Amino acid sequence: xxxxKLVVLCMLIVFSAVDAEEITGLDIMEKVDNRYTGDDQIAExxxxxxxxxxxxxxxxxxxxxxDYGKNDKSLMRFLEPxxxxxxxxxxxxxxxxxxxxxxxxPALKKVRRISSKEKEKSFMGTDFSYEDLGSHDLDDYDYAxxxxxxxxxxxxxxxxxxxxxxxxxxYSKTISWIRKDIFIAIKIEFYDKKGEFLKRMHAINIEKIxxxxxxxxxxxxxxxxxxxxxxxxxxxxxxxxxxxxIFTERNLTKE
Amino acid sequence: MYKLFMEIIxxxxxxxxxxxxxxxxxxxxxxxxxxxxEDQEFIKKETWLRLKLRSRxxxxxxxxxxxxxxxxxxxSKPEIKIKEAYVDLGLxxxxxxxGRQIVIWGKADEFNPLDFINPEDYREFISLNKADxxxxxxxxxxxxxxxxxxxxxxxIPIFTPSDIPMDTSHPWIPYQIKDILVNSNIILTEVQEPExxxxxxxxxxxxxxxxxxxxxxxxxxxGFFDLPVMFRQGxxxxxxxxxxxxxxxxxxxxxxxxxxxxxxxxxxxxxxxDTAYYTTTDLQDTDGIVGKPNFSFxxxxxxxxxxxxxxxxxxxxxxxxxxxxxxxEDEMENRFVFSCYKTFLNEELKFGLSGMVYxxxxxxxxxxxxLEYSLTDGVFFEIGSYLxxxxxxxxxxxxxxxxxxxxxxxxxx
Numbered sequence: 001x002x003x004x005k006l007v008v009l010c011m012l013i014v015f016s017a018v019d020a021e022e023i024t025g026l027d028i029m030e031k032v033d034n035r036y037t038g039d040d041q042i043a044e045x046x047x048x049x050x051x052x053x054x055x056x057x058x059x060x061x062x063x064x065x066x067d068y069g070k071n072d073k074s075l076m077r078f079l080e081p082x083x084x085x086x087x088x089x090x091x092x093x094x095x096x097x098x099x100x101x102x103x104x105x106p107a108l109k110k111v112r113r114i115s116s117k118e119k120e121k122s123f124m125g126t127d128f129s130y131e132d133l134g135s136h137d138l139d140d141y142d143y144a145x146x147x148x149x150x151x152x153x154x155x156x157x158x159x160x161x162x163x164x165x166x167x168x169x170x171y172s173k174t175i176s177w178i179r180k181d182i183f184i185a186i187k188i189e190f191y192d193k194k195g196e197f198l199k200r201m202h203a204i205n206i207e208k209i210x211x212x213x214x215x216x217x218x219x220x221x222x223x224x225x226x227x228x229x230x231x232x233x234x235x236x237x238x239x240x241x242x243x244x245x246i247f248t249e250r251n252l253t254k255e
Numbered sequence: 256m257y258k259l260f261m262e263i264i265x266x267x268x269x270x271x272x273x274x275x276x277x278x279x280x281x282x283x284x285x286x287x288x289x290x291x292x293e294d295q296e297f298i299k300k301e302t303w304l305r306l307k308l309r310s311r312x313x314x315x316x317x318x319x320x321x322x323x324x325x326x327x328x329x330x331s332k333p334e335i336k337i338k339e340a341y342v343d344l345g346l347x348x349x350x351x352x353x354g355r356q357i358v359i360w361g362k363a364d365e366f367n368p369l370d371f372i373n374p375e376d377y378r379e380f381i382s383l384n385k386a387d388x389x390x391x392x393x394x395x396x397x398x399x400x401x402x403x404x405x406x407x408x409x410x411i412p413i414f415t416p417s418d419i420p421m422d423t424s425h426p427w428i429p430y431q432i433k434d435i436l437v438n439s440n441i442i443l444t445e446v447q448e449p450e451x452x453x454x455x456x457x458x459x460x461x462x463x464x465x466x467x468x469x470x471x472x473x474x475x476x477x478g479f480f481d482l483p484v485m486f487r488q489g490x491x492x493x494x495x496x497x498x499x500x501x502x503x504x505x506x507x508x509x510x511x512x513x514x515x516x517x518x519x520x521x522x523x524x525x526x527x528x529d530t531a532y533y534t535t536t537d538l539q540d541t542d543g544i545v546g547k548p549n550f551s552f553x554x555x556x557x558x559x560x561x562x563x564x565x566x567x568x569x570x571x572x573x574x575x576x577x578x579x580x581x582x583x584e585d586e587m588e589n590r591f592v593f594s595c596y597k598t599f600l601n602e603e604l605k606f607g608l609s610g611m612v613y614x615x616x617x618x619x620x621x622x623x624x625x626l627e628y629s630l631t632d633g634v635f636f637e638i639g640s641y642l643x644x645x646x647x648x649x650x651x652x653x654x655x656x657x658x659x660x661x662x663x664x665x666x667x668x
């Protein structure tokens with residue numbers, strides 16, 4: 001679900017030169033999907049919500065994530081704003097069925113199992129939905145390589161992703177600009193179910209941390225709502241050797 | 256013992272505070288409730304400051320919630336209370352929490368048949384969430400973890416009763432209490448709390464787990480009802496009745512679960528109480544009370560729609576075993592609770608509606624609507640209303656005169 005490695009489009013895989021004439025849209029997205037993002041990660045994520053008037057609101061969370069093959073686990077602890085401080089969010093991700101998710105609300109003194117079906121829902125009021133921040137099954141989409149072009153001085157593949165008719169998704173299509181050298185998306189355009197242009201994401205600051213390419217800052221602009229969210233990662237660390245007991249009810253309730 | 260423990264906790268907070276290892280947070284809020292009917296008088300004018308102190312080191316830590324509340328309608332001076340103050344110690348597979356604390360059992364929302372542990376403050380009948388209505392009490396709690404399974408043990412050495420309003424002018428005084436207090440033919444004796452003896456301690460044990468697709472727990476409790484049973488002790492001729500309140504002991508066990516199914520969150524609880532006490536109109540019954548086992552349950556579902564709409568519906572029931580004619584409550588009671596809200600403007604604005612039908616037979620209900628706006632991070636304004644209805648002598652209908660408008664401003668820091 002919400003985990004560093006899946007903050008889509010942000011990570012790199014080491015990739016040898018590929019002949020652009022032969023490669024397909026699916027090949028490219030497989031390269032993006034199969035990237036190595038470490039066995040586990042810790043980071044602090046700051047989300048700045050920016051209204052068209054310029055007014056800002058800030059949300060901060062700390063994230064722990066561990067790769068269990070195809071069943072990853074993650075824990076988030078809300079740091080800001082003050083009214084949600086201490087709230088915990090635990091996710092056990094599953095490839096072939098719905099994720100297990102629990103929320104710990106200090107004000108209610110309870111661990112609450114919640115449904116993972118609300119993929120279209122905004123994450124903490126930001127312009128990122130749970131679907132944007134979650135994992136994606138490559139088989140859910142059809143891909144087409146539209147062209148190659150330069151964007152922000154980077155050579156990119158431009159890929160169109162359309163959900164397969166039987167798959168229920170939030171968007172009718174997305175257009176992604178994938179950097180050819182490191183196979184990270186640096187721009188994505190999202191189109192709503194009516195086919196109207198909805199929002200665009202820009203990856204702004206990409207750098208190597210612990211030998212893993214990492215997107216440090218990205219911005220999502222919802223052009224229909226005229227609202228933007230800037231997402232920044234700080235104190236990112238990989239391969240720390242996180243213990244399994246971090247991703248348990250016991251740890252979830254420790255404010 | 257208790258005072259010594261609190262002094263130790265405060266001392267530790269000072270030491271850790273000096274070492275800058277204490278996080279300080281909390282909120283301040285202003286709450287105004289004004290009756291809609293009659294003379295439109297205020298029934299709440301409260302200023303509330305909560306300080307949250309927290310210090311955590313690896314698997315151990317300290318935590319305190321301190322409330323300063325002042326409502327000139329009911330108190331002549333501000334009331335300071337330590338809501339919670341405890342120490343957490345992580346010892347391998349064990350977690351020990353000792354101090355004044357609040358534990359709420361049960362996986363349903365707000366209404367929990369399995370919630371036996373802490374007493375409640377019924378002076379805050381409607382206006383707070385359940386955790387805020389709870390009264391913190393002093394006890395140790397030991398948790399033992401085996402993978403995703405957990406065994407929780409609680410030993411409450413000294414019983415603490417719930418707070419019920421005893422002032423006849425209080426807006427939330429139950430009619431049963433008010434009738435006794437205003438009736439000159441009834442003498443109410445002072446309630447005696449159980450003696451501080453080991454045999455009057457309370458015990459609780461829970462075995463639970465969170466697993467893929469399904470969470471569950473089994474619970475057991477032995478202790479006292481938090482509200483006294485109003486026994487009729489005798490009659491002084493010609494027509495004066497002596498009512499003698501007494502805290503009664505009971506045993507209870509139950510089960511709860513939570514699961515998700517096709518996007519629905521599903522939760523349930525059931526509880527069996529070996530002896531609950533009911534008022535009877537049977538003239539043959541000398542003390543006016545009969546004790547019978549009962550069975551309570553709640554089953555609920557919640558769903559979040561894509562347009563940031565949330566809906567929660569719960570059905571509650573209570574059945575009295577070996578029911579006899581004369582018991583004032585129905586053999587079977589059904590209650591219905593719902594809550595829904597929609598957020599707007601990236602969650603800056605929230606409109607909500609919640610309600611409850613306490614007893615389908617009495618048709619008594621409460622309806623709460625509210626509009627909450629977040630001016631900036633941590634600053635909230637809320638305007639809303641509470642409406643009550645139903646038969647005059649029903650759980651919620653009795654508060655019909657308390658229909659009110661509410662205004663609230665909060666700042667979290």
